[in-house]
Amino acid sequence: MAYELYYWPGLQGRGEFVRLALEDAGAKYIDVAREKGGMNRMMAMMKGEGEKRPPFAPPFLRNGKLVIAQVANILFYLGPRVGLAPKDENARLWLNALQLTVTDFVKEVHDTHHPIATGLYYEDQKAEARQYASHFLKERVPKYLGYFDGVIEQSGGPYLLGRRISYPDLSLFQLVEGLRYAFPNAAKKFEKKLPRVIEVHDRVAERDGIKAYCASERRIPFNEDGIFRHYPEMDA
């Protein structure tokens, strides 16, 4: 049976971190909200209709009767099942800590364009967004990505776990892609200090599943509805 992924259609967003794992692994899945009637099905599940355990927000994954919300939680579940994580508990907890650090970073990326309120338009918080983005690029990008670069160094590389690829490596690929889209000028500079993260990105980009996916229509282009948005005024 195919996995069912529920996520807002029309943007990569947080759902993309799950898509990349499913696509890399060649797992069968349905991107429900992009199918006819899918949005209604997604909204019904969020309202808790017939769900004992309703998810707070997309993305969530359904496998049979099991519904799993939260990106890191979905990947924790999928990882060993699709060959993107070892089965050993200690390694899984370590990967989960890494993925949750990705989650924290993604929230800060989102807040570069929405520092005051998710309920307001970008245009209504533009000045604050510029301030936020300037601190973000100066302090937070080097802190988070520098951490991941150090982890790869400690592991012996080329991946976060060492010789074996795992799902947070796919997320690093997406972070680099997204930051290049949103902040092309800044990225040129900060990438120089992240040789190991960039190597992970380049290796992931060459994987069969990812290559085919990125060339397909299933990969929604980056746009200004997603997490990574290109507003030139924010790119130093």
Add this chain to the structure above:
Amino acid sequence: MAYELYYWPGLQGRGEFVRLALEDAGAKYIDVAREKGGMNRMMAMMKGEGEKRPPFAPPFLRNGKLVIAQVANILFYLGPRVGLAPKDENARLWLNALQLTVTDFVKEVHDTHHPIATGLYYEDQKAEARQYASHFLKERVPKYLGYFDGVIEQSGGPYLLGRRISYPDLSLFQLVEGLRYAFPNAAKKFEKKLPRVIEVHDRVAERDGIKAYCASERRIPFNEDGIFRHYPEMDA
């Protein structure tokens, strides 16, 4: 052997969600950074000295050689070991989704006083903080806590899982305590719409381990270094 908890001394912060689980369960643990020389030990671990898998940030928990970072990840590990989660995988994934929703909310609580940059003082982002807090109280508190209230309703109550308490219930207790400290006026109003969350809070407050802990010196009082800060100008 006792668990070792590593967290900044002098504030409850994110470490508190772990402390509450350890205390409720009566688990033996050392609050390392509050002991003599503990801060140095914590900083050394974060620098990766002797650590193959260095944590990004506190809190982290050590059990023998295993080091686990990220609150939700620590609680995922501890839950079934200290009797605060079932061992069944599906239930654990569900609790993890709930705890990660707590994590998301806690980040927004933090951002009420730091909307622009963690690296700046509150005083440098006071106007933006007021704006943020006003949206937070109006839109985000009802959204998150209303969700948890609905989950308790669906489960049949009185707890998130139904009749059995689990670690995210302890986190709900902390959210209510913290919001009452930070936003006493607003809390009086929004609590009226959250009868089930408040019942969880009240039940947790009466548990032996939690009662003893809150009366002890181990419970650091809320203060303006933590996640929940009382700035009267932000409390509508």
